[in-house]
Amino acid sequence: MLYLTPTKRGIGAEIWGTYEDLDALYDVIGTFWNQEQYHNAKGFENRDKLISGFSYEIRKAKEGSRDQRETSHFSPERATHYGTKISWVHFLFSLSAIKYNMQFYPTDKLAISMLLQLEFWLESAMNEFDEIGAKNLVGHIENGLDGANEFSYQYMRSIHIDYVQLGGGKRAFGKLPELLKRGIFFTGEYKEYRDFLEKEAKRLQCSISDLEMDDDHIDYEHLQW
Numbered sequence: 001m002l003y004l005t006p007t008k009r010g011i012g013a014e015i016w017g018t019y020e021d022l023d024a025l026y027d028v029i030g031t032f033w034n035q036e037q038y039h040n041a042k043g044f045e046n047r048d049k050l051i052s053g054f055s056y057e058i059r060k061a062k063e064g065s066r067d068q069r070e071t072s073h074f075s076p077e078r079a080t081h082y083g084t085k086i087s088w089v090h091f092l093f094s095l096s097a098i099k100y101n102m103q104f105y106p107t108d109k110l111a112i113s114m115l116l117q118l119e120f121w122l123e124s125a126m127n128e129f130d131e132i133g134a135k136n137l138v139g140h141i142e143n144g145l146d147g148a149n150e151f152s153y154q155y156m157r158s159i160h161i162d163y164v165q166l167g168g169g170k171r172a173f174g175k176l177p178e179l180l181k182r183g184i185f186f187t188g189e190y191k192e193y194r195d196f197l198e199k200e201a202k203r204l205q206c207s208i209s210d211l212e213m214d215d216d217h218i219d220y221e222h223l224q225w
Helices: 019-030 044-062 088-104 109-129 152-165 170-183 188-204
Strands: 003-006 012-017 067-071 079-087
Touching: 003 109, 012 019, 012 088, 012 109, 019 044, 019 079, 019 109, 044 079, 044 088, 044 152, 079 088, 079 152, 088 109, 088 152, 088 170, 152 170, 152 188, 170 188
Parallel strands: none
Antiparallel strands: 003 012, 012 079, 067 079
């Protein structure tokens, strides 16, 4: 059974499960991105870039390349559980992108139940870290972020970097809903960031999807999650 817990400093959540749990999740996620018929469709390549990062972490977790522990969580029998850390921002944007793509792909009850599990445990992890801060954040799990955003990867990266720079803790967690306004259609923050991306793409003579966020100043190797 999959389950999530908050990281110590609240940068994100740890997703845990047996190899079989994570392998099933990885297979489900794989059905909603990197499909050849959409390679040239507007926005799909950008969402694929976003979802692929999420999928990559799940794959590395099930392979035992991230975290692992012996546990009897939800079962009287001890078993090896594998896990990985994913920021709240990356988690929320990935779920939004996957759910948007679901309308274009065949979807079965297994996929729906798996995503509902993720939503349930993500909300549980948020409340476990800080019930007060979570009240203004859990609404973003089901809706809010613009899943149709053709530049969702750049939006996610910019918000993620700004959140990490806050240093974690409940104070930073409480500020996350304000940062996430940048990813909500019709907000001033959304439009302002779109204008910024357009200007940067023009200055660098590239497409917006080719833009990468500068996070060289963040020491991810020693990041206190």
